[in-house]
Amino acid sequence: MSIKKICVVVTARPSYSRIKTALTAIKNHPKLELQLVIAGSALLGRYGNAVEVIEIDGFTIAEKVFMVLEGENPTSMAKTTGLGVMELANVFYRLQPDAVVTIADRFETIATSIAASYQNIPLIHIQGGEVTGNIDEKVRHANTKLADLHLVASEDAKQRVLKMGEDPNMVFNTGCPSIDLANQIKSNPTLDFDPILKYGGVGAEVNWKEEGYIVVMQHPVTTEYASARKDVEATLKAVHELNIPTFWFWPNVDAGSDGTSGGIRAFRENSKPKNIHFFKNMEPNDFLKLLVNSKCLIGNSSVGVRECSYLAVPVVNIGSRQNKRQRGNNIIDVSYNKDDIKKAIIERISNTTISSESIYGDGKAGYAIAEILSNVSLSFHKTITY
Incomplete structure (x- = not known):
């Protein structure tokens, strides 16, 4: 053979x-x-x-x-x-x-x-x-x-x-194949680990167990890389002002990621947000468990379009990075405006009618x-x- x-x-x-x-x-x-x-x-x-x-x-x-x-x-x-x-x-x-x-x-x-x-x-x-x-x-x-x-x-x-x-x-x-992982999590969605204890990271010791939490994953847009820092600052300010416990993930290596990461570092040092904890990475299964137990995903990652539509996780999608990508009823789209982002997060968190969709398998x-x-x-x- x-x-x-x-x-x-x-x-x-x-x-x-x-x-x-x-x-x-x-x-x-x-x-x-x-x-x-x-x-x-x-x-x-x-x-x-x-x-x-x-x-x-x-x-x-x-x-x-x-x-x-x-x-x-x-x-x-x-x-x-x-x-x-x-x-x-x-x-x-x-x-x-x-x-x-x-x-x-x-x-x-x-x-x-x-x-x-x-x-x-x-x-x-x-x-x-x-x-x-x-x-x-x-x-x-x-x-x-x-x-x-x-x-x-x-x-x-x-x-x-x-x-x-x-x-x-x-x-x-x-x-x-990412939906295969989401399907495994769907049958066993329990968050059976402490994200901070397992993965460390930096930032505030957020009270996520009692209050629940949101997840943020925002990457630069390669055709808009010059505005990456300003864009992430809008999201940082919105999330900070809402004061919801937040797990925030580091951006991908794309044009503008130095602006995104620089904006995160500066905000972390200057504002010292008490509600945000930052991570670099997680094992795929752990990350999906974190998402499915969250109140909402915020940012512009394709995971919001793909896995989150299958897992019925509410998503606030910011900007043009996922422009015209086929999406489910879990997503609301907004621009890089602090007040619009805050309003969208509140709306998504309060929406209890989101259903699972199998667009991607x-x-x-x-x-x-x-x-x-x-x-x-x-x-x-x-x-x-x-």
Whole structure:
């Protein structure tokens, strides 16, 4: 029996939860061999050091690729991507995979696609066909055109990929592996750990057990990076004034993240908020348990659109980062205005009619992805037929 070597490249903290159950399914499949490559900010402590969580979960890492250039601006993003192409090209040359998997839409994922495609290695794209805005929008669709096999997360996304001229026989709606994790949490939602005791972090010792809590995760928008500090200050002021116990997570490594993180640090030092505790990272399952037991998620993370719609967690989505992404009834959209954010948080917290929606899958995506990979005939050549 011929075993396919499937090389999966994880470049950032959120990408791991987007692919975790698929990694497990590939690892356990008798016809597949997992080659796991960890790269980019997933290796960096300042962004949560996701590689430690990955190793604790029992995955063997084939290669580590350090490629993030300091700067957190559009030029450093471009150079980081260029370094990624160079380093990943060598990795794929050494590993000789039968196929390479690139995940979603983060700016550096295009490096995976280029390095694989230029070496005639079949490219598999997870979560193509969605709409968001900023640089992620361009990168996702560029990944789609470089990819040979498309494993999308929703029917809406599948139709969009087909409209881009991709072969219908190579486009599959598997759902999103992150919903697999959410499905596990849905059946056992108890918050069975103390976030501060387990993960440390910095800031106030908030009274979350008695009063409940909200969660904030706000990233910079790459096409609006110059306003990142001002944008996060609006959210900080709103959350501070509401005085609800808050768990706040560090931003991703994108253009503008120095502005976001700088704004957080300055506010923490100058205002010394008594209701906010800050974290860098959490294990995916723990993070979802934290969300499902919260009053509300605030910010602009895609977790509000995907996992929170499935878990029926109220969400205040701020700004344009999730622009036009398919969403559920759990979300209210606002701009970066302190008073509007406060009003939206109060409204979401008081809404008891939010219901679970399965826009991005039914909790079986990881298994479906492994089965497709084991059975499909992979090719690195395609020609547009329209």
